[in-house]
Amino acid sequence: MSGPIRVLVAKPGLDGHDRGALVVAQGLRDAGMEVVYTGLRQSAEQIVRAALDEDVDCIGLSSLSGAHMALFPAVLDELRREGGDDILVVGGGVIPPEDAQELRKMGLAAVFTPGSPIRDMAEFIQSNVRRLSRPPATPPLAIDHVGIAVENISDALVFYERQLGCQVESREDIPAQKVRVALLRVGEAHIELLEPLGDDSPVAKFLRARGPGMHHLAYLVDDVAAWLARAKADGLRVLDDEPRPGAGRRLVGFVHPKSASGVLTEYCQAVDDH
Amino acid sequence: MDSEIAGTKPLTERKPEYRTASGIVVDRVYGPAPDGGPTDADRLGEPGAYPFARGIQATMYRGKLWTMRQYAGFGSARQTNERFHFLLSQGQTGLSTAFDLPTQIGYDADHSLARGEVGRVGVSISSLRDMEQLFDGIPLDRVTTSMTINAPAAVLLAMYMVTGEKQGVPPEKLAGTIQNDILKEYVARGTYIFPPQPSMRLITDVISYCAKHLPRFNTISISGYHMREAGSTAVQEVAFTLANARAYVDAVLGAGLDVDAFAPRLSFFFNAHNDFFEEAAKFRAARRMWARMMRDEYGAADPRSWQMRFHTQTGGSTLTAQQPDNNVVRVTLQALAAVLGGTQSLHTNARDEALGLPSEEAARIALRTQQIIAHESGAANTVDPLGGSYYVEALTDEIERQALAYMEQIEQMGGAVAAIEQGFMQREIQRAAYETQLAIEQGQQIVVGVNAYTLEDEAAQSVLRVGGDELEQAAQTGLQELRAGRVAQRVAASLQALSAAAAGEANLMPVIVDAVRAYCTLGEICDALRAVFGEYRPGHF
16 A cells, blocks of 8 residues: 555544544644544444545544543444454543553553644654555565674584584675675575674674674565565665665665564565576 | 943844734734724723723622632532532532533433443433432522533523422522523534524523523523634634624524513623733623624613623633643633633633543632632722723724624624534634644744643643443433333323424423423433434534
8 A cells, every 4th residue: 555644533422622633633634644534423333434434544533521431442342343453543632641551451552642742643653554555466485594693703603503513605795784694504594694894884783782693584585676665665664775785696675673573674586697 | 221222232032023822913012092093981981881891890899709600510410419519618609510421412321322421521411300419409599500501401401490490499580501502512612413593593492481581590601712722712712702692692683582681691601811911801802892782783772781791711721731730820820811801700720621620629729719819819909900001902902803804704604603504613713723733833832841841750640530330320220210200191292292392483491391390301302302403414624
């Protein structure tokens, strides 16, 4: 899916105070989103129906009457029943902190109380909507390799060669990434040991922050450029706009851990030999 | 000083331009009006005399302090009755009832749409029996009661009247106010039921009925308050309120009443926000505009028809959830502006209202704020202390000028009802609300504790919790018992008579009173009217 983020601003229950809902709707529009406002006195069923009909990415619920603990969960339940639970749901109003905490446990992504800037709401929605396209026609073909950050490849090989009995298939320096690489085959996949070349290497930074350990996971795909384009269209944070050459005669591109369940994720494809 | 006169040191100011909260440009300093302009005799007059810019009574608070009337209501009728007794014991001088949303929209507490809302923002009233409990032990000939009720105002007024009867107080001795202002519900507050035309008929029916039977009751409280809360400027608040007032006056005149037969019982309700001098000026401007309109346009002869009597509430939307104790200071300034503007009654908000319903302690401080202004500040010692201030008089004139221009625009659209149907007021208010939000987010407008002088870690505040499943259960059981204990034939006959009357043209109040006496519920009565009148469905603007 591409195009602007779509938001349904909804007033559940009988509350008629819609200054906040209207101001937020206008503010999100000015932030580049498409916003539909339901009007007052909407039931959970009406709100979920509108959200699905309008194909929104996010529902913003507003209630200032104190009935949020009855009304907001009803919308979340109805959304689950109707299979719309990939829609991000946020809420706002005069909502005490204990209630906000409880609502977040129930599945409300965030609660914005009086004084919240619209800017914060827009940023939250932008970075949290789950705007995923349909699954790709072909999923990744294989785990290509697992990248392991090490201080020194020779020291690390004691474990990989002596303990596991793996063979180094190739070694290579990639000056553009300031990294030295050793590839070891494990069945169809590889272990990729990464040693920094210089203190300003990204791997050096990784080691300083987290110490040695798993650095990234690489999937073999049919077309890296297309995979990066899909990721960007879905609002994922990508580190490479275009594929670039990587170790082992591959074209590679990375997706930020924040957009990939905490794992730095690489898409790679083999380069033709001619 | 000498160097400034000599021009060697330029005058520097913090900002290139100064404006009031409503956007009126503020000059560096004000002086006497230029020669040939309006004289003080024209624009001010004497206190207690036309055009009442200085106040509606000659003695103002030297004669009688304003009524301290704190809006209260939550949970069941019993719970609110206890709060009423508490407030009266603390020196409050009038009652003001908040109803929950199901009551305001004409649903019984056991209606499916009432789920989650029963007793939240006010007291839940489904029948005469609840009303009897609400005023248990409170002699209705000794208090004045204000009721914030609009779409079903006729029904709640009938319940109040019958409750009085049962206490032995005849209708002519009942005093108080019903809000009964449906137009601003379409604009801002949202508790409408019926479309505009039948709603206007209900209102004129109430006004005509009260003129005969409840002569001490304010039949309507034409409200700018909620439009201001929705984001309007002070100028829009005055303009839209008076435009709505004109629509009501026209409607009642159309029903055949003489203007002086009902105009003295029309009352008003305004907001008091933070821009201190603009707010004080706003009240003075509104009062003068009303006097001119009623005397010069409508030809009212009774001076009481020219007098704008109004209630004021401090501005809920100005309160912050951050550093809530600061709200006590905001409320004090707002309340003082209302007193200097000559209000007849006042509600001061509690400091914790951006967090939830007021705690008892916060409610007490809010009332004490009024008592300190009344008894310690000296503001009540003379009439119109700001009168003659160059700045305040200039603001008063400018608010009147700008508000009249708005009213003229509304007239050209066909009056307030047409302007509302076209979404004009709604759009104007929404635009002003959004501009305010942007000004705050961009730091052009400082809100202390929110976008400046913030605290990293604020202590969590405890809030009053009301409503909930138990209350809804109890209300359901109560309604089942009530319905089982009634004379079914009498109920059915009353509702039938109501339907027939609604389809005709006679005044609806007598049949509503009869239905209330038969313990028909609010929901049953409103359903009968819905079947005839239909329901309002707003367009989106």
